[in-house]
Amino acid sequence: MIGFEQAGFSYGQDRILSDVTLDIAPGSFHFLTGPSGAGKTTFLKMCYLALRPTDGRMQLFDRDVMTFDRNDVALTRRRIGVMHQNCVFLDHLTLRENVVLPLQVAGRVGPEVERDLDDLLDWVGLASRAYALPPELSGGERQRAALARAVISAPDIVLADEPTGNLDWAMAERVLRLLVELNRLGKAVVIATHDMNLIRTAKADVNARVLRLARGRLQMAGADL
Numbered sequence: 001m002i003g004f005e006q007a008g009f010s011y012g013q014d015r016i017l018s019d020v021t022l023d024i025a026p027g028s029f030h031f032l033t034g035p036s037g038a039g040k041t042t043f044l045k046m047c048y049l050a051l052r053p054t055d056g057r058m059q060l061f062d063r064d065v066m067t068f069d070r071n072d073v074a075l076t077r078r079r080i081g082v083m084h085q086n087c088v089f090l091d092h093l094t095l096r097e098n099v100v101l102p103l104q105v106a107g108r109v110g111p112e113v114e115r116d117l118d119d120l121l122d123w124v125g126l127a128s129r130a131y132a133l134p135p136e137l138s139g140g141e142r143q144r145a146a147l148a149r150a151v152i153s154a155p156d157i158v159l160a161d162e163p164t165g166n167l168d169w170a171m172a173e174r175v176l177r178l179l180v181e182l183n184r185l186g187k188a189v190v191i192a193t194h195d196m197n198l199i200r201t202a203k204a205d206v207n208a209r210v211l212r213l214a215r216g217r218l219q220m221a222g223a224d225l
């Protein structure tokens with residue numbers, strides 16, 4: 001699904017990732033951890049084609065990413081849902097309108113989508129907040145709205161960058177549970193996080209692989225987690 005072979009990434013002269021060899025299989029669950037600035041966001045950006053490796057090889061859905069033209073990138077991104085670290089919403093649109101925006105941009109709205117949207121808002125526990133404006137939402141509501149927006153296109157992969165960063169534990173667990181449910185529905189999930197508690201909690205429920213990024217290298221974390 002996402003395959004890296006001796007892949008690396010540099011911002012100009014600054015080498016961030018080296019020699020990454022990894023396969024993210026359909027339906028798998030990965031945590032990505034490591035110190036601040038280690039390159040977790042950079043790695044996720046490669047996974048959703050915002051960046052391409054500057055060396056080595058990377059495949060996405062069985063195709064070498066270097067062969068993707070703009071159209072391929074746009075089509076492929078629809079198969080990847082992203083919860084960004086600081087998710088941005090359009091403040092003049094309701095939560096419901098913000099969540100459906102990716103489909104609207106892709107010209108894919110209709111009565112069926114409206115139904116799916118209601119189901120999705122219900123699933124994330126935001127049905128009663130559907131017509132609220134983003135500035136009126138709490139941190140936990142924003143994160144769940146970000147998750148709904150990430151999955152509105154029914155992606156095969158869900159990437160989440162610090163999805164529980166500013167949340168209290170009860171809300172963090174709630175967001176985690178939603179991500180675990182998505183994985184049970186067959187989606188590959190990758191979560192970048194500093195929160196070891198979150199990783200331990202998830203490991204009780206899912207067969208998650210923990211990857212640690214440090215000094216530009218990606219390693220499998222030990223069993224002490």
Ligand SMILES: Nc1ncnc2c1ncn2[C@@H]1O[C@H](COP(=O)(O)OP(=O)(O)OP(=O)(O)O)[C@@H](O)[C@H]1O
Nearest residue numbers: 011014016034035036037038039040041042043085
């Ligand atoms: N667009 C950019 N141009 C140049 N350097 C960048 C760019 N984006 C990130 N960096 C640098 O790359 C390194 C890795 O950043 P990245 O955001 O991927 O780390 P991270 O592990 O996600 O950090 P955090 O946990 O703090 O979010 C950092 O040193 C950062 O300053």
